[in-house]
Amino acid sequence: MRMWMQDAEVRSRRAVLKAAGGLAGLLLTQGCVRPSVGPVASAPVPHAPYPSLARMPAQPVRTMAAPATVNPKLFERAVAALDRHSHRLRRTDRIVIADFALDSAHPRFQFIDMHSGVVSAMRVTHGSGSDPAHRGQLERFSNIPDSNATSEGAFTTDNYYIGKHGRSQRLVGLDPTNDNALMRAIVIHGAWYANPEMIAQHGKLGRSQGCFAVAEGDLARVFDLIGEGRMLYAAKV
Structure with a gap:
């Protein structure tokens, strides 16, 4: 047993x-x-896609009177557009107005600090389709592809890139009058035909194909002032 x-x-x-x-x-x-003999080989793990960056809500639009050097009616329209499109903007502390009631010899690209009211201004071109006779004065706007014209309305400034004009900045149209801007490659860039010598020689700037071209020496300052996610408003009042 x-x-x-x-x-x-x-x-x-x-x-x-x-x-x-x-x-x-x-x-x-x-x-x-x-195991003690060495690490176990494992199959590579695919990277998960990076999460998209959350948009920071823009600050509320501050009510202020038009600065002394800015057309008050145009400023009123720009502020209304700023309020209307604030949900699509990342920043509302500064705007830029392109006052196309002025001719191209004048500093009509106006950067406005919406807190202090300080204005910085420089020259900017309009499109050849907006001024067929090249008088230096914008006559009409257009949103039609291949029109070579300037578009009217509110834009938001987008990302920077290097293109045929060097460093440039894309614009996204926010209104029905300029919603083809991205497709038309309407951008901010520097150009020789926007340099001060053009005023001395011809009394006006050259014309773009609808882009907001500034003097080559002003481009870095323009980018510093406007940045990404702010509003550009173009009109003639």
């Missing part, structure tokens, strides 16, 4: 050891236990 019990105990121990060995082998194949 005692011998039978000893044999049974030995068989039980062997069964336990065998089961434990099988479990360890299973864990190794699943990667839960790292």
Whole structure:
């Protein structure tokens, strides 16, 4: 009887050891236990897409009187557009108005600080389709592709890129009068035909194909003043 019990105990121990060995082998194949001979090669894990950056809500539009050097009616329209489109803008602390009631010899690209009322102004071109006779005065706006004309309305400044005109900034049209701007590649860029020498020689700037071209020496300042996510408003009042 005692011998039978000893044999049974030995068989039980062997069964336990065998089961434990099988479990360890299973864990190794699943990667839960790292073998001492080296790391287990694993299949590469694909990178998850980066989450999109959340848009920061723009500050509420501040009510202020038109600065002394800015057309008050045009400023009123620009502020109304700023209020209307504020949910699509990242910043409302500064705007730029292109006052196309002025001719191209005047500094009609007006950067306005909406807190202090300080205005910085410089010259900007209009499109050849807006001034077919090249008189230096914008006569009409257009949103039609290949019109080479300037478009009217509110834009938001988008990202920078390097193109055929060097460093440039894309614009997105926010109104039905300029919603083809991105497709038409209407951008801000520097150009020789917007340099001060043009005024000295011709009394006016050259014309773009609808883009807001500024003097090459002014471009860095323009980008510093307007940045990304602010509003540009172009009109003639």
